[in-house]
Amino acid sequence: MNFEKNNTTLLDQVIRSTSNKYFFNDLPENKFLYQKSIHEAANAVVNHLESRDTPFTGVSVEAIAEKFEKIFLDNESSLTLNETLEELKELYLNDAVNFHHNKYVAHLNCPVLTPALAAEVIISAINTSMDTWDQSIGGTFIELKLINWTLDHMGYPADADGIFTSGGTQSNLMGLLLARDQFIKTNYSIDPKMQGLPAEASKFRIFCSDVSHFSLKKNASLLGLGQNAIVPVAVDNHFRMDMSALEQAIEIEKAKGNIPIAVVGTAGTTDMGAIDPLTEIAAMAQQYGLWFHVDAAYGGGLLLSDKHKHKLKGLELSDSATIDYHKTYFQPVSSSAFFMRHKKYIDHIKYHADYLNSKEQEDEGIPNMVKKSIQTTRRFDALKLWLTLRVMGRRRLGQYIDDIIQLAQDTAMLLRTSGDFEVLNQPGISAILFRYQPFQKGQALSEEQLSRLNAYIRKAMFNEGEAVIASTKVNGSVYLKFTLLNPLTSVQDMEEIIHIIKKHGQEFFRNN
Known part of the structure; x- marks a missing residue:
């Protein structure tokens, strides 16, 4: 028994010694x-390219x-990293969608810049967590600098603030x-952080x-208000929020006994890239005492452009x-x-934990970012934008x-x-909504036929893989969509994609 025990102990030591080499x-x-x-x-990425x-x-x-189905993760690992990467080619890399490709024009996936990829190497290795100063020295000030840089371009006042998020x-x-x-806080004598929501x-x-x-x-829904709290407002011919419809919607909800609290303007809708009339919405929000939030997830990039800002x-x-x-x-x-x-407004989010960001630390002026975030552990994603700006401008x-x-x-x-x-829209940013609509034997197709045709084209193109486009529905009918985010995509590339669309459209008629 002692012999077996000694051998087992020795084996454990060998395994432990071997496995320790994997720590950074x-x-x-x-x-x-x-x-x-x-x-x-x-090398695996380059080979994929x-x-x-x-x-x-x-x-x-x-x-x-x-x-x-052939992968069993509980097996003892017996592969080298190089062998595992070879396996990964079959499982992932060989068939991964290439967002950098000139003929990928589907969703809001942009090609990425090399300085940002270099930053990813540093981020993952150093593994900084951005919640507190004692975990993110230096990183905190990089993020703060980028937040202030963006706020300056947005035109927000000096008292503004921000935080990096997941999306x-x-x-x-x-x-x-x-x-x-x-x-x-303004209208009820309760603290929602402590007492929850009022009955109203x-x-x-x-x-x-x-x-x-x-x-x-x-x-x-997540905030306890329910999806019915969101009131959709009609849009104009350019798919921008209609201001008369907004005012009417507010008055209708008030007449029902409901309580308007906020209005959201979109600067770059997902399907069409439409930008709502933000100045007019701001005025109406002020008139009715509403919070005004702008979803510029897509359109925020216009801040970079002197021509389109x-x-x-x-x-x-x-x-x-x-x-x-x-x-x-x-x-x-x-x-x-x-x-x-x-x-x-940070007060609505802020929470002090003695082990993390105590009140005493805040009084000392220590910049703990966790007070501004609904996340605690948070990646140092700001470094990607930092390296990009410092290298490229x-x-x-x-x-x-x-x-x-x-x-x-x-x-x-x-x-x-x-x-x-x-073509449904004149692109304000870089999204185009359209559908293939040929005449057959001199007659226009019905809405149902057009939807079947365009759905077929999108699916056939994806299955072929030569070019990737997206689709959506407008008033129940299927439309195709280009989302152009690659500066290297050319007009010739788009001509070839249009040719592919027509080719599959003709196939639809031959097959039907």
């Missing part, structure tokens, strides 16, 4: 393994699922949270255009705003931020925005002049 630290063998691992991972010339392979759900949904949640709690909260109403982001309804006029009048750097600042996900007009990023807007306008013209397409 300053031991010579561990530093070597880190460099080797990063090199091998980078070189092995694919399409945005997608067209692989089926069933084929991918079958590969994963637009979280930022919009924070905007509605502040709207709710500020209204309660079921009557709270928030207004937004009927083409605004779904996260508003989702967040209203004016389209965000009125943003500076909002009480809070959302901007996604991982949409139009060419950053890897996630990189987003939430902004508030006055620092005092704002003006070059602004030129990229100018380029994709020009491409969108040129593409809309291509579609209109081809004769076979209906």
